[in-house]
Amino acid sequence: MIFFKRLISVLWLFLIFSCIDPNGKKPHVTTPYSLPIPQGFPQPALPNDNILTEESIILGRLLFYDPILSLDSSQSCSSCHNPSFGFTDNGKIYSTGVDGSIGTRNSMPLHNLAWSKRFVWDGAMPSLREQALEPIQNPTEMKENILNVVGKLENQPLYEQAFNAAYGDPEISPDKIGLALEQFMLIILSGGASKFDKVNAGIESFTTEEQLGVQLFNAESNPNGSPKGGDCFHCHGGALFTNNTIVNNGLDSVFTDLGKGGITKLEVDNGKFKTPSLRNLAYTPPYMHDGRFQTLEEVMEFYNSEVRSNSPNLAPGMTGFIQSHSNGSQGLNLSLSERQAIVAFLNTLTDTQIETDTLYQNPFN
C-alpha cells in the first residue's frame, strides 16, 4: 500500500514537471477557427497540416494586404484581388505588375477555394500555400525575391508579434508566409448571402425571368426541340457552381495560350483551363481566362452559337453545345429572351457580403 502511494506521488511530480517548458516559456496557445460552411455546400477537405486558427488567419490577412511583399512596396495581393471586385482586378482584362509588365491571364476570384484541388487557370498549383508565393516572385507581377520579403518582414515589429501569435515563434520563413496566406484565402466564402441562396432558404422568390433562367440553366441542350436547355449545370452545377475541372470549352480552334498543356507539355492538354465558379459573376468581368468577354451577354452568345466544334481536345461535356439544328447552325439555339433569362439568373448569384465582410477587409485601413 505504501509502495502504491509513493508510485502515485512520483507520477504526479512527473506530470507537473513535464508541463513546464525548460526555457520558461508559456505553452503556445492558438484559437481554432471553424469554417462556417454555407448551407448546401459539400464538406471541404481542408489541409490537415495547416489547421485554421484565428492567429494564422489574421497573419495571412495582414500579408495579403501588405504591399511590402512586392519589389517596390507598391503592390499587395489585394492589388489584383480586390474584394470590391469579388477579389479580382478592378475590371481589368490583364493585371499590371510593379514594373508595368502586363500579365497574360485575367485575375481569378478567390472565393470558395477551400473546395478546390488545383489552382490558377491552368491548374498548375496543387496547393494554395504554393500558389500564394508564386505572384510575389513572378517577374511580371510583384517581382520580389521571397527571401527579401522575409528580411523586410523581420524589420517590422508587427510581424514579429503576428508570426509569434500564429506559430509560437517569431521566426519568419517562406513556408510560414505561404501557410498564413493559405489560411486567409481558405476562409473567403461566397454562399448564403446571394439572392439565389435566399430563395433556396425560402426567404426570397425569383422573378419570372429568373425562374425561366433557372430552368434553362438546369436543362440539357435540346436545340431541335422544346423546351430548350442551356446545359450549364453539368460543369457549373452544385452549390459551388463549378465542378473544378480543367477542360477546353471550345473558345478557339488554334490556341495562343496552351493552358494546362503549357504545364504538362502534353498535346492532349492544350487549350484546357479551370472551370470557374459562377458565383459573384456580376463583380468579376471580364470573363474567360483571357478576359475576352466584357459582359455575360457576350458569354451567353458564345455558348449559344460560337463554341468551336473543331477545337482540339474539346471537352466531351461540350458535345451538347455543338449540336446541329434545323436551321443549319450549331449550338444551343436559345432565343435572345432565353439567354437574357439565364443572365438574370446568374445575377442572382451575386453576394455583396464578400465586399463588406469585416473578415476579409484591409486591416491597414
Next chain:
Amino acid sequence: MKKFLIPLIVIVGLLSSCNPNENPETVDLEVRFTPLFNNTKLSYEVEPLYQNNTGDTLIYSRSDFIFSNFKLIAEDSSIINFENTYAFIKGAEPDTFVLPLSIPSGHYVGLTFDLGLDSAINHSDPSSWWPSHPLNPTLNNLHWGWTGGYVFAALEGYYQNMGVKTPWLYHIALNENQTNINLSGSFDLTDFKTLEIKWNAEMTFSNLYSLRPVIDGDFTHSSNDNGLASKVAQNLSTSFEIGVLNDRNP
C-alpha cells in the same frame, strides 16, 4: 504445484494467440479495379483504341463509377450484405476500396453490387458526406446539384468521325439506370486478401447492344436520348469480371 499452474495457462494462452497459421474469424476484403480494353490495360486520353466489333476507333478520357449494395455470396448460398458501403472508382487513377471487417472467414462463390445508388441515397443531402466519403461531391465530381442526384457512370472520350476527332460522352444517371452487376468466381476469404475486379471497357460499345457513337448517339445525360443511357447501362452490367485474388497484410 498450484502456484505454477496459472502462469502456465497464461503462457500457453499467449503462445496460442500468436500462432501465425490460425485464420481470423472475420476478414475484410480489399477490392482493386483494373480497367482494360481488349484485354490490355486501358490507357486514357492518348492512345486510340480499336473496337473490334463496331470498327470504331475510340479514346477514353474518363470512366468514373459509383457502386453500392455490395453482397458476397458464400458457398452455402448465404449472403453477406454491406449495406452502407459505397465506392467511388476513378478509372484513370484507380484506387482500392475495402469491404469492411465483417466477412466470416470462408469460401465464396460470388460478388454482386449495383452500379449507382438506391433512390433514397441518390437524392439525400450531398452536403452530409464527410470530405473523404465516396459520395462527397467535391471528391467524386459526380453530383448534379439539386436536379438529378448522382451520375452513376461518367464515361467520356473521343472517336474518329470521318477522320475528325469528335467527343463522346455517356453519363449514366437516374434511378431507372441503377444496374445490378453479378460476378461469379471462386475465392477463399480465409485471410486478408485483395480481389481484382476487371472492367472490360470495350463492352460499353459492344455487349448486349452494339453502339456506334456516330449512329446511336455520341452523348447522353440519361434523358431524351432514345434509350441510349439504358443500353449503355445494360452493356456495363456484364462488362465486369473477377480477376486475381492476392494475399495482403491487413
